[in-house]
Amino acid sequence: xxxxxxxxxxxxxxxxxxxxxxxxxxxxxxxxxxxxxxxxxxxxxxxxxxxxxxxxxxxxxxxxxxxxxxxxxxxxxxxxxxxxxxxxxxxxxxxxxxxxxxxxxxxxxxxxxxxxxxxxxxxxxxxxxxxxxxxxxxxxxxxxxxxxxxxxxxxxxxxxxxxxxxxxxxxxxxxxxxxxxxxxxxxxxxxxxxxxxxxxxxxxxxxxxxxxxxxxxxxxxxxxxxxxxxxxxxxxxxxxxxxxxxxxxxxxxxxxxxxxxxxxxxxxxxxxxxxxxxxxxxxxxxxxxxxxxxxxxxxxxxxxxxxxxxxxxxxxxxxxxxxxxxxxxxxxxxxxxxxxxxxxxxxxxxxxxxxxxxxxxxxxxxxxxxxxxxxxxxxxxxxxxxxxxxxxxxxxxxxxxxxxxxxxxxxxxxxxxxxxxxxxxxxxxxxxxxxxxxxxxxxxxxxxxxxxxxxxxxxxxxxxxxxxxxxxxxxxxxxxxxxxxxxxxxxxxxxxxxxxxxxxxxxxxxxxxxxxxxxxxxxxxxxxxxxxxxxxxxxxxxxxxxxxxxxxxxxxxxxxxxxxxxxxxxxxxxxxxxxxxxxxxxxxxxxxxxxxxxxxxxxxxxxxxxxxxxxxxxxxxxxxxxxxxxxxxxxxxxxxxxxxxxxxxxxxxxxxxxxxxxxxxxxxxxxxxxxxxxxxxxxxxxxxxxxxxxxxxxxxxxxxxxxxxxxxxxxxxxxxxxxxx
Numbered sequence: 001x002x003x004x005x006x007x008x009x010x011x012x013x014x015x016x017x018x019x020x021x022x023x024x025x026x027x028x029x030x031x032x033x034x035x036x037x038x039x040x041x042x043x044x045x046x047x048x049x050x051x052x053x054x055x056x057x058x059x060x061x062x063x064x065x066x067x068x069x070x071x072x073x074x075x076x077x078x079x080x081x082x083x084x085x086x087x088x089x090x091x092x093x094x095x096x097x098x099x100x101x102x103x104x105x106x107x108x109x110x111x112x113x114x115x116x117x118x119x120x121x122x123x124x125x126x127x128x129x130x131x132x133x134x135x136x137x138x139x140x141x142x143x144x145x146x147x148x149x150x151x152x153x154x155x156x157x158x159x160x161x162x163x164x165x166x167x168x169x170x171x172x173x174x175x176x177x178x179x180x181x182x183x184x185x186x187x188x189x190x191x192x193x194x195x196x197x198x199x200x201x202x203x204x205x206x207x208x209x210x211x212x213x214x215x216x217x218x219x220x221x222x223x224x225x226x227x228x229x230x231x232x233x234x235x236x237x238x239x240x241x242x243x244x245x246x247x248x249x250x251x252x253x254x255x256x257x258x259x260x261x262x263x264x265x266x267x268x269x270x271x272x273x274x275x276x277x278x279x280x281x282x283x284x285x286x287x288x289x290x291x292x293x294x295x296x297x298x299x300x301x302x303x304x305x306x307x308x309x310x311x312x313x314x315x316x317x318x319x320x321x322x323x324x325x326x327x328x329x330x331x332x333x334x335x336x337x338x339x340x341x342x343x344x345x346x347x348x349x350x351x352x353x354x355x356x357x358x359x360x361x362x363x364x365x366x367x368x369x370x371x372x373x374x375x376x377x378x379x380x381x382x383x384x385x386x387x388x389x390x391x392x393x394x395x396x397x398x399x400x401x402x403x404x405x406x407x408x409x410x411x412x413x414x415x416x417x418x419x420x421x422x423x424x425x426x427x428x429x430x431x432x433x434x435x436x437x438x439x440x441x442x443x444x445x446x447x448x449x450x451x452x453x454x455x456x457x458x459x460x461x462x463x464x465x466x467x468x469x470x471x472x473x474x475x476x477x478x479x480x481x482x483x484x485x486x487x488x489x490x491x492x493x494x495x496x497x498x499x500x501x502x503x504x505x506x507x508x509x510x511x512x513x514x515x516x517x518x519x520x521x522x523x524x525x526x527x528x529x530x531x532x533x534x535x536x537x538x539x540x541x542x543x544x545x546x547x548x549x550x551x552x553x554x555x556x557x558x559x560x561x562x563x564x565x566x567x568x569x570x571x572x573x574x575x576x577x578x579x580x581x582x583x584x585x586x587x588x589x590x591x592x593x594x595x596x597x598x599x600x601x602x603x604x605x606x607x608x609x610x611x612x613x614x615x616x617x618x619x620x621x622x623x624x625x626x627x628x629x630x631x632x633x634x635x636x637x638x639x640x641x642x643x644x645x646x647x648x649x650x651x652x653x654x655x656x657x658x659x660x661x662x663x664x665x666x667x668x669x670x671x672x673x674x675x676x677x678x679x680x681x682x683x684x685x686x687x688x689x690x691x692x693x694x695x696x697x698x699x700x701x702x703x704x705x706x707x708x709x710x711x712x713x714x715x716x717x718x719x720x721x722x723x724x725x
Contacts, residue, residue: 061107063222066307074102131606142168222331246369293324314345353398420455431616439663440621442587482576484508515542561625624717638694
């Protein structure tokens, strides 16, 4: 079109000369605009970005590769709404979560397994097979008889859904998107198509559908073949492996120049009675060394760096200043890539020298591609031959010996996601006392979880008020800083004094968890608070005595009024309280725990196995502390006066030397005799004192006990027991 237009315009402006100039310019424009699309083979960047373009080519996978794939089917984002809170006049909170179901094509050749999966560069599925986000996952190997996926069939109807036979693909069903900004992440997959390594010959025979036509020398861990033609897909491999066209008895073959056959003497291929003469060397050409590259750089996929790009380089002896870069879209370990680039550098001079040799008809038995030796030494490769009457002209290329041994090399340092083995999760519930101010108005149930390694990413929890009730979501717990259990008994101790006689030996759930020692000033300031069963204690010294095993000493026992008079058996749960990852059960749900029928269900993130544990019903946070410092003093009339000191549930800090409030709306104590005696007690007092008359005292049997409890707004305190003698 441009040729026609510019020819007319040029003729109008400049006559015949202008028309010729316009035609030449138009031809250049037409050649640039209507130039046919070039054909290219696979590139290094082809496997890194997930695509969903219609008509996108799906590569054929060989060996083990990391590939992004192409999205071939997906649903719209699925929105779910959950509501929590709203009790006791508080506003409710509505939370929204999003999921998606999609299918991703990976290979147009059958595969054997799907290993690791990455989402936005982070590990979504490790080698253990567990997912970091909740989803259902299926994969199809690309066989000719694979069935239709049930999810796709239900969405498109069975008559319209394709089984994608001959195409290996994966299906994610309801993949949680919260960790990816509520969008479909970029997914990459470690795909195993063949067991072990592959070579250029195996790949070529598969693509050409001709067994034995190709032979390879260099092993590759993986390769993704793509391109408009088999030639485009094989060219990068053949160039790296030195594959050349060779003739033989079975026809033409593609084989490496270093296939291991010993060179044959050229003198063996001549007619009887004809000897080799100096005139047989017709022409000899040699390219200058400056035409060779000075350095060869090979870029490839590095398996030890999660298939990121790796690079190895080698100098060319006697080469110029030019640098040759080779992008090989194959998987090679660093030592193998180093050896390959060394071989490519040493073979850069292969064929630099050309020799035209005069032979006879006997040389027709010499295959093209064969390596031969001359009488004066040197190895030469037969690059071609031409026949003129009874004469044969051979084109020989100087053949350089190529090293093939692997050399030491390192893949370099990379930031990769740690592939943790399957973690065993643990979730424990702790019934906390009332801590701080104001006093608790509902049980304080603490939820703590941890895994056996750092790969455990928490758990989703549901509260079940009673058997058969609908589970209520309570949130996600993150891994605790220190969670474990006692590995040895912990004896009893007195409150308000340092316990220097006992030590707590704790086995933590995760060996990477640590505990720290603190001084007495920090200890008395509230540091290192921990729950051991139902007791709140503090520790000043923490010594590591083994993997995940810690010895805690210099203890403060029975803090916040919790019991320290019971022996804690091995296996008693332990948790460090100074941890923001711990989850507190909401107050509107914790009230159900007092009935004793409530339970907690939890499932690890990305898992579907539910575990149910009972919720403690003691409600320690609601119970006032037991009275202390009880005294019994006789009076002059034969009776006794009993007094005590109350303890408050709140801790506002004792700064003004004035008694702190008890945390209850009124001060009331219930006093009774155990065992009970008719006519004596029980009593209720508003002051911490009680007078028992001589007649009441005489009616009591020997060995009876006075029990004193504070009546709180929500519960009674544990008793203060005073024996009457």
